Amino acid sequence: MKCMICKHGETFDGFTTVTLEKNGTTIVFQKVPALVCDKCGEKYVKGDVTSGLLKKAKEIMLGGVKVDIREYQLNVA
Numbered sequence: 001m002k003c004m005i006c007k008h009g010e011t012f013d014g015f016t017t018v019t020l021e022k023n024g025t026t027i028v029f030q031k032v033p034a035l036v037c038d039k040c041g042e043k044y045v046k047g048d049v050t051s052g053l054l055k056k057a058k059e060i061m062l063g064g065v066k067v068d069i070r071e072y073q074l075n076v077a
């Protein structure tokens with residue numbers, strides 16, 4: 001698709017890192033599948049991927065950890 005930020009670049013399948021912070025807890029997901037703009041580098045994470053991450057983050061926070069860094073897996077959602 002065309003990039004919505006710079007309006008010139010084309011996006012390609014890549015990966016990004018998503019950081020979620022809430023109530024003093026920081027959770028980092030690495031290797032999250034995303035569309036990346038080849039011009040400005042803007043990253044687009046799909047809505048279902050984001051909701052999967054939020055759900056997983058909630059579970060992790062219930063465990064009481066303050067910092068958690070993990071790789072995204074397809075079975076997260």
Ligand SMILES: [Zn+2]
Nearest residue numbers: 003006037040
């Ligand atoms: Zn762009």
